[in-house]
Amino acid sequence: MSDTVLPAPAREGRGRxxxxxxxxxxxxxxxxxxxxxxxxLVLPLxxxxxxxxxxxxxxxxxxxxxxxxxxxxxxxxxxxxxAVPLNLVFGVAAAWAIAKFAFAGKSLLVTLIDLPFSVSPxxxxxxxxxxxxxxxLFGPFLKAHGIEVIFALPGIVLATVFVTFPxxxxxxxxxxxxxxxxxxxAALSLGASGLRTFLTVTLPNIRWxxxxxxxxxxxxxxxxxxxxxVVSGHIRGLTNTMPLHVEILYNEYNFxxxxxxxxxxxxxxxxxxxxxxxxxxxxGDALSGRGAH
Amino acid sequence: MDIRVAGIVKDYDGxxxxxxxxxxxxxxxxVALLGPSGSGKTTLLRVIAGLEIPSEGxxxxxxxxxxxxxxxxxxxxFVFQHYALFRHMSVFDNVAYGLNVRRRAERPAxxxxxxxxxxxxxxxxxxGLENRYPAQLSGGQRQRVALARxxxxxxxxxxxxxxxxxxxxxxxxxLRRWLRDIHDRTGHTxxxxxxxxxxxxxxxDRVAILNxxxxxxxxxxxEVYDHPASPFVMSFVGDTARLPVEVREGRVLLGGTAxxxxxxxxxxxxxxxxxxxxxxxxxxGDCSGLAGRVTSLRRTANGRRAEVRLDAGGNVLEVEVPTQxxxxxxxxxxxxxxxxxxxxx
Amino acid sequence: MTAAAPPxxxxxxxxxxxxxxxxxxxxxxxxxxxxxxxxxxLVLKASxxxxxxxxxxxxxxxxxxxxxxxxxxxxAAGIVDAVFGLIxxxxxxxxxxxxxxxxxxAVDLPFALPTAVAGIALAALYAPNGWIGRLVEPLGxxxxxxxxxxxxxxxxxxxxxxxxxxxxxIAEIDRELEEASATLGATRGQTLRRxxxxxxxxAVLTGFALAFARAVGEYxxxxxxxxxxxxxxxxxxxxxxxxxxxxxxxxxxAIATIMLGMSFAALLAINLIQAWSRRRFGHV
Numbered sequence: 001m002s003d004t005v006l007p008a009p010a011r012e013g014r015g016r017x018x019x020x021x022x023x024x025x026x027x028x029x030x031x032x033x034x035x036x037x038x039x040x041l042v043l044p045l046x047x048x049x050x051x052x053x054x055x056x057x058x059x060x061x062x063x064x065x066x067x068x069x070x071x072x073x074x075x076x077x078x079x080x081x082x083a084v085p086l087n088l089v090f091g092v093a094a095a096w097a098i099a100k101f102a103f104a105g106k107s108l109l110v111t112l113i114d115l116p117f118s119v120s121p122x123x124x125x126x127x128x129x130x131x132x133x134x135x136x137l138f139g140p141f142l143k144a145h146g147i148e149v150i151f152a153l154p155g156i157v158l159a160t161v162f163v164t165f166p167x168x169x170x171x172x173x174x175x176x177x178x179x180x181x182x183x184x185x186a187a188l189s190l191g192a193s194g195l196r197t198f199l200t201v202t203l204p205n206i207r208w209x210x211x212x213x214x215x216x217x218x219x220x221x222x223x224x225x226x227x228x229x230v231v232s233g234h235i236r237g238l239t240n241t242m243p244l245h246v247e248i249l250y251n252e253y254n255f256x257x258x259x260x261x262x263x264x265x266x267x268x269x270x271x272x273x274x275x276x277x278x279x280x281x282x283x284g285d286a287l288s289g290r291g292a293h
Numbered sequence: 294m295d296i297r298v299a300g301i302v303k304d305y306d307g308x309x310x311x312x313x314x315x316x317x318x319x320x321x322x323x324v325a326l327l328g329p330s331g332s333g334k335t336t337l338l339r340v341i342a343g344l345e346i347p348s349e350g351x352x353x354x355x356x357x358x359x360x361x362x363x364x365x366x367x368x369x370x371f372v373f374q375h376y377a378l379f380r381h382m383s384v385f386d387n388v389a390y391g392l393n394v395r396r397r398a399e400r401p402a403x404x405x406x407x408x409x410x411x412x413x414x415x416x417x418x419x420x421g422l423e424n425r426y427p428a429q430l431s432g433g434q435r436q437r438v439a440l441a442r443x444x445x446x447x448x449x450x451x452x453x454x455x456x457x458x459x460x461x462x463x464x465x466x467x468l469r470r471w472l473r474d475i476h477d478r479t480g481h482t483x484x485x486x487x488x489x490x491x492x493x494x495x496x497x498d499r500v501a502i503l504n505x506x507x508x509x510x511x512x513x514x515x516e517v518y519d520h521p522a523s524p525f526v527m528s529f530v531g532d533t534a535r536l537p538v539e540v541r542e543g544r545v546l547l548g549g550t551a552x553x554x555x556x557x558x559x560x561x562x563x564x565x566x567x568x569x570x571x572x573x574x575x576x577x578g579d580c581s582g583l584a585g586r587v588t589s590l591r592r593t594a595n596g597r598r599a600e601v602r603l604d605a606g607g608n609v610l611e612v613e614v615p616t617q618x619x620x621x622x623x624x625x626x627x628x629x630x631x632x633x634x635x636x637x638x
Numbered sequence: 639m640t641a642a643a644p645p646x647x648x649x650x651x652x653x654x655x656x657x658x659x660x661x662x663x664x665x666x667x668x669x670x671x672x673x674x675x676x677x678x679x680l681v682l683k684a685s686x687x688x689x690x691x692x693x694x695x696x697x698x699x700x701x702x703x704x705x706x707x708x709x710x711x712x713x714a715a716g717i718v719d720a721v722f723g724l725i726x727x728x729x730x731x732x733x734x735x736x737x738x739x740x741x742x743x744a745v746d747l748p749f750a751l752p753t754a755v756a757g758i759a760l761a762a763l764y765a766p767n768g769w770i771g772r773l774v775e776p777l778g779x780x781x782x783x784x785x786x787x788x789x790x791x792x793x794x795x796x797x798x799x800x801x802x803x804x805x806x807x808i809a810e811i812d813r814e815l816e817e818a819s820a821t822l823g824a825t826r827g828q829t830l831r832r833x834x835x836x837x838x839x840x841a842v843l844t845g846f847a848l849a850f851a852r853a854v855g856e857y858x859x860x861x862x863x864x865x866x867x868x869x870x871x872x873x874x875x876x877x878x879x880x881x882x883x884x885x886x887x888x889x890x891x892a893i894a895t896i897m898l899g900m901s902f903a904a905l906l907a908i909n910l911i912q913a914w915s916r917r918r919f920g921h922v
Contacts, residue, residue, distance in 0.1 A: 017346070018344065018363075018364050018365075018816060018817055018820035018826070018829075019813050019816045019817065020732065020826075021826055021830075022826065025826075026733060029725055029728065029729055029733075030729050030733055030735065032722075032725055033722070033725045033726040033728075033729035033730070034729070034741070036722050036725070036726065037726060037741060037744065037745070040790075040793060040794050040797060041744050041745070041747050041748070041794075041797075042744070043763055043769070043770075044751075044756060044759035044760055044763060044794065045747065045751070045759070047759045047762045047763050047768075047769060048755060048758075048759045048762075051762050089664075090664070090665065090668045090669075093660075093661040093664045093665050093668075094661070094665040094669075096657060096661040097658060097661040097662040097665050098665075100653070100655050100657075100658075101650055101651070101653055101655070101658045101662075102650060102651040102653070103649055103650030103651070103658075103662070104649040104650065105649075109665070109669075112669060112673065112674070113669065115673055115677070116673055118851055118855075118901045118902070118904075118905050119677075119855065119898065119901065120854070120855025120856075120857065120875050120878075120894075120897055120898075120901070121753075121855065121856075121857050121858070121875070122855070122857045122875040122876075122878045122879055122894075123680070123855065123875075123878065123894045123897060123898060126680070126878060126882065126890055126891070126894050127676035127677055127679055127680045128676055129882060129887070130676070130679040130680055130683050130887065130891065131675070131676050131679045133887070134885075135885065135887055136679070136887075137679055137682070158672070161672055162672055162673065162676065165672060165673060181653070181655055184655050185654055185655065188654060188655065188656075194655075194656035194657050198657070216749075216750075219749075219750050222752070223750075223751070223752025223753070223754075223755070224752070225752060225753045225754040225857065225858035226753065226857035226858050226875065229857075229858075229879070230878075230879060230882060242752075243752050243753070243754040243755070243858070244754075246754045246755065246758060247754055247862075250758050250761075250862065255762075258758060259758065259762075262752075262754070262755040262758055262759070265751075265752045265754075265755045266751060266752075266755050268752075269747065269750035269751040269752065269755070270750075272750045273743055273744070273746055273747065273750050274743075276743070276746065276750075277739070277743040281739070342821060343821075344817050344820075344821070363820075364817070364820040364821055365820055365821075365823050365824065365825065367821075368823070369821055370821070371817070371818065371821040373814045373817070373818055374814075375812070375814060377812065377814035377815050377817070377818035379815065379818075379819075379833055380837060381836045381837050390819070390822055390824070390832075391822030391823050391824075394819075394822065394823055394824040394825070394828045394832070395823060442818075442822065443821075443822075445822075446822055446823055
């Protein structure tokens with residue numbers, strides 16, 4: 001029906017949608033949010049790369065000729081290569097026990113697993129010093145047997161394992177709880193062994209969540225500063241990880257080299273974020289457990 | 294307050310939800326918008342409320358163009374399908390909300406608000422529950438809080454979106470009667486959306502049937518049931534069988550057999566005959582006219598339904614059979630059509 | 639379950655799925671060795687100092703100043719994070735603009751960026767000759783090497799907590815609520831204030847508490863911009879490190895114990911908020 005008698009062309013002067021703010025308020029809120037994020041997120045990231053390349057690409061690359069820098073990179077990779085698999089195995093075991101079984105004290109166990117997240121990194125280092133340091137609980141015993149923990153690789157690994165402890169477990173527990181036990185029960189009823197069930201049924205169901213947890217665990221393991229700083233002793237070329245090396249270079253006013261090493265760590269963070277986002281966009285359902293059924 | 298909907302078109306990014314709907318609703322009337330999902334019935338209700346902005350057309354309340362008015366200015370009472378109760382507010386605060394958000398000059402005094410809220414809770418039979426939170430109520434109770442909240446602002450019209458959709462069958466029937474009762478007592482012009490034809494036919498003064506963004510027919514239950522305006526209305530309201538027929542010289546032919554029905558103003562040529570199972574009766578053994586073989590029988594609440602494969606054309610027809618008439622699968626029976634509607638094919 | 643069942647069986651429901659013993663045993667052993675034993679060492683050390691010893695260590699003026707700096711600035715940073723976190727989350731969930739997904743991903747940067755890198759980046763920005771420091775220097779404002787620098791670093795590390803706790807709740811808001819409020823005559827402002835914000839508050843508080851707890855313990859990103867002047871811009875975690883370097887294990891333990899107590903209090907507060915919110919609204 002064409003209704004030319006009635007006034008006002010249809011598209012004009014109509015009320016606006018009720019589920020959003022006015023255009024002015026929207027603009028103001030968006031500007032506030034975006035400038036806040038630009039100031040606090042984008043700028044710090046940009047400054048790292050700008051400062052690193054301040055002296056040109058040659059100067060940038062020469063920062064990595066330094067044997068101490070190379071030793072730091074090697075140590076960081078070594079520490080992550082030990083700490084991440086340890087927490088990976090733990091995460092799977094803990095998630096298996098917590099998600100697939102009902103037992104008393106479960107919520108206490110979950111709380112305890114999250115504990116390292118609420119402890120200051122410095123305190124995380126300190127507890128190992130109290131345990132294994134020269135004046136520590138086991139200090140005299142270790143000294144008598146010539147075992148070095150603090151100011152050596154084992155201490156750095158332990159502190160790293162502590163601060164990255166919850167990552168994998170925390171990702172897997174809700175995922176596996178969401179998935180329930182039906183798939184496993186089906187496999188077992190078809191005659192599969194426990195191990196086979198885990199490898200062929202459970203693992204494929206959790207692979208993206210597992211990858212996600214490992215990703216975050218690895219980023220933190222390579223980037224940890226406070227806890228490692230306390231137990232490392234800062235021995236150049238020996239017990240310096242990349243973040244500690246950044247600190248030393250920075251305190252020596254060797255800014256370009258400091259930012260050059262820092263840019264590698266920033267790159268690691270960016271790759272982690274990118275992989276994380278891709279996982280969330282593409283496998284969002286598999287990560288939350290909805291897609292498995 | 295009467296409502297007039299004139300030439301409403303609503304596009305969502307190129308797909309049309311409403312393709313020109315016009316409708317008059319009289320003051321104090323209870324009208325159902327009935328249609329399958331995707332027919333545009335909820336969109337039409339939201340356009341009337343001002344929650345959707347139509348691409349074309351106008352909405353008039355009491356003869357006054359309300360198209361340009363915002364939702365807030367329209368003073369409609371809207372009951373949402375999932376009630377949309379505010380979970381952090383008590384029942385009392387939910388019902389009082391519309392009064393509390395008024396500008397100071399228009400806001401009733403505190404004890405006036407209190408009195409009005411308690412009166413409304415009494416009306417919807419929820420007295421004594423004013424301090425509960427929505428999470429502590431049953432589905433039917435939430436529904437009634439939502440209605441009280443919508444009535445609190447003294448709306449010009451009351452709009453309900455699938456008011457009983459989320460409730461189980463028993464509660465649904467109780468609330469249906471109760472809503473009719475409330476409507477008769479308060480006299481609000483009321484429009485509600487439903488996909489349930491029983492609900493629409495039982496509850497509403499008039500039923501507006503929508504299909505694919507168009508209004509097919511509006512009328513009383515008798516009108517839409519007995520005088521459907523289109524094949525869609527005929528088949529959407531009640532069970533219907535469709536028989537392809539030919540019309541020649543004022544006679545209706547099914548697969549060559551002339552049917553004993555009169556067709557008013559039927560055009561010659563092809564057509565489709567629509568008939569309901571109750572419009573066909575069994576003859577007393579006379580198989581000379583329309584006849585067929587019983588292929589299946591099943592019990593219904595009031596009798597039996599026989600599926601009959603017709604000799605002519607091989608079409609299958611459902612027929613309501615009285616329980617006392619002995620009948621078995623495989624029997625040959627004659628049929629007599631009492632009433633049918635012919636629509637062009 | 640019969641009374642004859644062995645004790646372990648009574649504590650867990652029987653299941654057809656194998657591997658409970660080994661998974662549970664390994665979990666407990668690993669948790670005990672890596673987390674509980676070291677924390678027990680701290681508790682042991684703290685108890686050997688005694689309550690009066692802890693109190694005396696905490697009342698030492700320099701320690702007191704450091705604790706005040708850490709907690710005061712963390713409180714301020716947590717509040718700023720909670721407010722801006724809510725705005726950022728709202729904008730990211732509700733508004734559509736180019737680059738939205740990218741920005742949403744970037745919110746996690748403070749999680750992923752090693753703290754030392756964040757620290758030197760912030761120093762490069764806010765030092766008197768830095769990108770931003772240079773701009774505010776003529777105004778007589780110094781950011782790096784003052785408590786303001788610490789505050790900025792703490793806002794940085796806490797931001798993702800504040801955004802990520804409210805974001806899912808905003809995404810879940812039922813549009814019908816806003817429409818219901820509008821049909822009842824409420825303006826958009828009233829809808830935001832009276833209908834949308836109250837259910838978000840528990841999450842905002844949780845985000846604040848998480849950001850605060852993270853800020854109190856933060857070390858790496860702070861020490862580069864703090865200036866680390868005793869009594870002025872020295873944070874508690876740094877003082878632990880200093881005490882350790884002086885082999886003053888007791889002093890370090892005292893500060894660590896106080897900080898640990900505080901972060902557990904924050905954790906407890908979060909749990910209470912969530913329990914209350916679940917009771918009241920049926921969700922977190």
